Amino acid sequence: MALKTVIESTEGLDEALIPFYTEKDGKFVLQIEGVDAHPDVANLKSAYERVKTDRETARQERDQYKAKADGLPEDFDPEKWAKLKDGKADEAALVSLRQELEAERDDWKGKFEKSQETARKNALDRDLTDALTAAGVVNPAFTKAARNMLADGVQIGSDGKPFIDTDMGPLALADHVKRWAAGEGKDFVTAPKGGGAKGGDGSKPTNNPLMDKVPQLAELPEK
Numbered sequence: 001m002a003l004k005t006v007i008e009s010t011e012g013l014d015e016a017l018i019p020f021y022t023e024k025d026g027k028f029v030l031q032i033e034g035v036d037a038h039p040d041v042a043n044l045k046s047a048y049e050r051v052k053t054d055r056e057t058a059r060q061e062r063d064q065y066k067a068k069a070d071g072l073p074e075d076f077d078p079e080k081w082a083k084l085k086d087g088k089a090d091e092a093a094l095v096s097l098r099q100e101l102e103a104e105r106d107d108w109k110g111k112f113e114k115s116q117e118t119a120r121k122n123a124l125d126r127d128l129t130d131a132l133t134a135a136g137v138v139n140p141a142f143t144k145a146a147r148n149m150l151a152d153g154v155q156i157g158s159d160g161k162p163f164i165d166t167d168m169g170p171l172a173l174a175d176h177v178k179r180w181a182a183g184e185g186k187d188f189v190t191a192p193k194g195g196g197a198k199g200g201d202g203s204k205p206t207n208n209p210l211m212d213k214v215p216q217l218a219e220l221p222e223k
Contacts (some may be wrong), residue, residue: 005030123162131174135181136189146188
């Protein structure tokens, strides 16, 4: 006769067997040594370990698929992807996608060109005027004429800063104006008062053909 593992009461049980039971939670549990070695228990334990391993594998796979899904764009179309993967892409879909990408490219190109033009306008309105003032070109007529002469050469670099492309390579706008005022544009520079030096303030003749064009240059619309 097999012994029950758990019984409700020891009443009617052979007195020799009672010591093998211990009361627990209102019931009597058979005390067994080496229960893990019992074939039925061993099989049950092995099954549990397999279930636990399978559950962990499933959890890892779920996390991997979730990470991949999170990285997909919101408008991801599995059907289109399957066709592309199998080399059976829908021609109309490819044309539509190409048009969409080209439109997006043109939109960004337009935004970039607009930002470049805005930066160039700011450079002409502020940086070029400031550079001329710092170089001593302060006579309003001369300033306007100098701006019209130099404006066409002003470019905006990838760093957003204005420069002039010279024979010696790109030169920062302020440095170019300083060099220009010391050479070709020296007659535009107003001499410091009391310095006794002749300047391009229009108060004294310079006998310079370039200066004869200043009134015409100053009348041009600013660029």
